[in-house]
């Protein structure tokens with residue numbers, strides 16, 4: 001299997017707290033990988049270190065054979081990372097379709113905002129509808145994000161990252177805050193994006209959906225990797241069970 005991202009011995013500290021400890025794992029091309037673990041396990045920190053938002057103490061991130069560890073967030077995006085945040089961050093003064101058009105037209109001008117007024121941008125507006133259809137929100141293309149419910153904003157956040165045509169999509173809790181029925185629809189959308197050929201690292205708490213859609217899981221506890229494998233095998237692992245429910249509650253078979 002071809003590796004698209006290799007994380008090597010990543011260490012992140014916040015003062016005295018070691019949030020990520022010697023973390024190494026791979027994402028294979030075309031794979032949907034779930035990065036899971038209990039609260040405070042270091043999932044978001046690991047994702048932020050991969051995307052360059054947080055500077056690790058040590059370790060490397062190799063994207064498609066290139067060491068991007070010293071690159072800025074913007075450079076990593078240009079190299080092929082698409083980043084979707086847990087807290088949605090659309091441009092609130094722009095229409096939904098304009099939010100996508102900016103991402104689609106990123107190579108046309110140096111400034112993302114200026115690119116909106118670029119003469120040839122009508123092409124991107126049209127294309128933005130195709131992208132909105134991928135996450136089933138084309139009906140709100142002409143709305144402002146502030147008028148939309150969270151479920152739509154979560155989809156917009158994902159498709160904004162997808163519009164950058166990334167080699168790898170990093171998704172931080174795209175199901176958080178959604179009802180189970182909305183979460184399930186969102187999980188189906190993520191699976192469909194992956195089936196279209198996009199490699200994905202998914203940080204998510206909703207275990208039933210993660211187990212349903214992911215090809216493989218990497219489990220963190222207290223910053224360190226404690227399991228890596230197929231979802232059903234990983235969820236039977238004693239270390240994983242104990243990380244989620246505590247040692248005292250694990251009953252020996």
Ligand SMILES: Nc1ncnc2c1ncn2[C@@H]1O[C@H](COP(=O)(O)OP(=O)(O)OP(=O)(O)O)[C@@H](O)[C@H]1O
Nearest residue numbers: 014017018019037038039040041042043044045046
């Ligand atoms: N900016 C920060 N400053 C100090 N400590 C932080 C910071 N961000 C995270 N931490 C600490 O690092 C550890 C890992 O946090 P992180 O948010 O990465 O975990 P997580 O697995 O994503 O948790 P959750 O599932 O609750 O979002 C925690 O102990 C957290 O308190």
